[in-house]
Amino acid sequence: MIKLTYSFISLINAKVICVSQGVKNDLSLLYKIKNCRVINNFIDHQDLDKKTQNNSHNDRVFDYIFVGRLTKVKGCDVLIDALCDRSVFIKDNNINIAIIGDGDERKKLQGKIEKFGISSFVSFKGECENPYVYMKSAKYIIVPSYAEGFGLVVLEGLYLGADIIYSKCDFGPREIIDNYFSEQKKLGFSDPSLNRIESVAELSSIIKYTFNSRPFFLSHEKKKERVCKYFNKAKVASDICKFLND
Template sequence: MKKIAILLPDLRSGGVERVRILLAKEFSKNDYIVEFVLLKAKGELLKEALSDFVVVELGVNRIRELVFALPRYLIKNKPDILLVGMWPLTGIACILTTIFSKKTKLIVSEHVNLELSPTFTRIEKKFLAQFGRFIYAKANSVIAVSEGVADSISTLTGLSRERIKVIYNPVRNDSFIVNNDGFVDPGQAWWNGSNYKIIAVGSLKKQKGFEVLISAMKVVILSLDAKLIILGEGELRGDLEAQIDSLELKNNICLLGYKESPYDYLNKANLFVLSSHWEGLGNVITEALTAGVPVVATNCKSGPSEILCGGRYGKLVPVGDSLSMANAIIESLKSVHDTAALKMRARAFEPSYAAEEYMREFKWKNSR
């Protein structure tokens, strides 16, 4: 049996981490041995991973320490495949695997638009422009989670676009189970006192554009009895709470905080809204579609338009335009939607399909 090592910083409750656990479960069904290799063994998803897989902690506190820790792991454990996501882990793995473990097949994936993400400093972008093509070329396979992300890798690094494979992130297809144990979440009780229930999900940070959605809600409530719940936590909570107070929207918007599972809320929602300034793909859109929930999303780079097929399966609005967003929300809430069609679109993002695409890359004979 082939062994797959999945390298991550940790197992916090993020999009990449959830995707990796979904893929790991599918790989196991196909007779692969899976290990999670973590810089630090921590995070909300660690318990779930430990229940099914071996977890190896490298004990790395700073990314530069990976230069010593990863070769030790590769030499000792000899994985057949190393699956790495997110720069700079991808770049470091390309170099170290080439030097210390040429027999290990290296699969790297990027999940953000490299040109737009503010986590990439000007120095990093210049570095990638100068050396990125040579670094990524050392991988057996380079994967992007959307066409937009693939384009950004190619544009920034000069790596041939044909060298980059697009595999959409999978979404759990068995997660939309309503909680029937009699417990009523206080947030849901608050939400239920409205004719229209709107949900947004994401970390409270600049990328997600929640300030635009909050402004849009001021217009929405002039026409409809609607309440918005935002699931997520982050450094902008104070700023967003102040905005809600200043717009006198405390009765219409609730920052409910992080929830381990958003699916009970999605099942009860009339509309999902993504207000991001940028994305890699936008997994939460697919989660909403899987539940048959209509979507309004910004037409940001990159992902939403790809998932919604240019607006066929949801409304797309300009980035940062609160009035357009408000009008789209009102129109969508007043419209009748084909929930079966939304669910059918989501089937393209099932874990088994994504895993099959990855496993094709595992078998590719390209040598570094």
């Protein structure tokens, strides 16, 4: 059904809006859809401000957090294996890690954490109505996905002041960092869908590097300013209207 729909879109040369360049390239390559425009998602920064104004957590109390569904595509298994690889380091340095979200893989992931004796350092918070209070309280947000269309959590995390450790998967997070936050490119690690073992090893190394070195990339204000400039509602609405009216 999906293939038939895309074939029809190609046949009538309908306009298609894509959230990332990678999605656009795939539609062109796989379905010969040519009339595409890349228009990224936006974040509602006023809503984020509202949801974090009464943050109950102390500033940056979490060293690392993951936010997302605990399903295969989101790659939390990659993160958990990297944490297990650094279990001694985590215990020696009293590193505080939170997993925000729920899903099919939760029980298996928690089992690994318990096996390596770091359940006191890695807390599973479950699905949260307002994950942004955790994001605002994190030094680093880890996005270890096997695939992402856009990766809104990257923008939300940056806006709230965290640095982003991300897999170079197709498509969104890599494009956001490469095009708008190139200062943080050294926090990217191999795409786990291509080489999972290498991905886990690189993420493990980045965790040790960032905790020991505390590298500085951009101030919180600079991150907010850049996110608001390129990923705001008015700009996206204007770009959509212009594309549809061309």
